[in-house]
Amino acid sequence: MKAGNREVAQQLLESEEPSIRLRVHEEVLRDRFDQERLRGEVRRSPRVRSLLENVVIDPVYRKWRGAHWVIADLADLGYPAGSTELKPLVDQVADRWLGPQFFRDDVVSSKASRRTNGVPVISGRHRRCGSQQGNALRAMLKLGLADERAHQLAERLIHWQWPDGGWNCDRAPAADTSSFMETIHPMRALAAYSQWAGDSTAREASLCAAEVFLERKLFLRRGDGKPIKSDFLRLHYPLYWHYDVLGGLTAMKELVLLADPRCESALDLLESKRLDDGGWPAAAKWYSKSAGSSAGESSVDWGGVDRKRMNPWVTVDALAVLRAAGLV
Numbered sequence: 001m002k003a004g005n006r007e008v009a010q011q012l013l014e015s016e017e018p019s020i021r022l023r024v025h026e027e028v029l030r031d032r033f034d035q036e037r038l039r040g041e042v043r044r045s046p047r048v049r050s051l052l053e054n055v056v057i058d059p060v061y062r063k064w065r066g067a068h069w070v071i072a073d074l075a076d077l078g079y080p081a082g083s084t085e086l087k088p089l090v091d092q093v094a095d096r097w098l099g100p101q102f103f104r105d106d107v108v109s110s111k112a113s114r115r116t117n118g119v120p121v122i123s124g125r126h127r128r129c130g131s132q133q134g135n136a137l138r139a140m141l142k143l144g145l146a147d148e149r150a151h152q153l154a155e156r157l158i159h160w161q162w163p164d165g166g167w168n169c170d171r172a173p174a175a176d177t178s179s180f181m182e183t184i185h186p187m188r189a190l191a192a193y194s195q196w197a198g199d200s201t202a203r204e205a206s207l208c209a210a211e212v213f214l215e216r217k218l219f220l221r222r223g224d225g226k227p228i229k230s231d232f233l234r235l236h237y238p239l240y241w242h243y244d245v246l247g248g249l250t251a252m253k254e255l256v257l258l259a260d261p262r263c264e265s266a267l268d269l270l271e272s273k274r275l276d277d278g279g280w281p282a283a284a285k286w287y288s289k290s291a292g293s294s295a296g297e298s299s300v301d302w303g304g305v306d307r308k309r310m311n312p313w314v315t316v317d318a319l320a321v322l323r324a325a326g327l328v
Helices: 005-013 018-029 035-044 046-053 067-077 084-097 130-142 148-160 180-197 200-214 245-254 261-272 312-324
Strands: 105-107 119-122
Touching: 005 018, 005 312, 018 035, 018 312, 035 046, 046 067, 067 084, 067 130, 084 130, 084 148, 130 148, 130 180, 148 180, 148 200, 180 200, 180 245, 200 245, 245 261, 245 312, 261 312
Parallel strands: 105 119
Antiparallel strands: none
């Protein structure tokens, strides 16, 4: 018999990681707790110290120690909102993704036209990695450090949005379908931005983006109903710019769309991956602790990979999704 939700939640509440305890209180138990104290523990934690001590400013996009990734990690860890000591990092990232080249459309005719002075537009579609501006916007909002640049990032994302609702940087002229990896971050960012700014246009844009996932039940091809990619079935943490079914469900949670019947297959798949101890494993990872690794170096470990052992980061994400879906 598998362990119950209460037992797993209690085990997570005994974690040495304040970020895990914070998320259990906020998203699973939804109980009363001293949020200020716990977020203060997050700020002082060895994990956060290591991320900040090893951050790379130039280039900001270096995998996975660049400022771009570090502010995203800190936002998800629950770093106290409005902490001005992070403003220089946020400034570096925002300035990188709001450079003048991102405000120029460069209409080109083929994939081979690589040298452009702006954002390539091929066959009427902007070929732009929306995950970059999207990830930056979402981190800025979650960290409570959003300013007028948030409006600019949101405007750019909406300007680049494809007819099917998503984003893609594929320069093949025949490419006419959005990418899951390039769409998930802009979608989450615009959903958060719409709440922060009271912007109904951004909310509509995020809902249009959600259709990219919902039409495919978050992981299945529309044509034959088979998994789009094997990696979508494996659980990871962190996802960085990648995608898996738990990442898709987490995004649907943020958009309050888990009640959509098209999420049921993904929810069933998630529950099927539960271990006997009640938790969920990380079946694969996108980072390495080794310098120079092609996987990208992280200054911290996120629980590694073990198909038979609970990963607390994956588990708290899974419990939060099931709680929001009314299944816990």
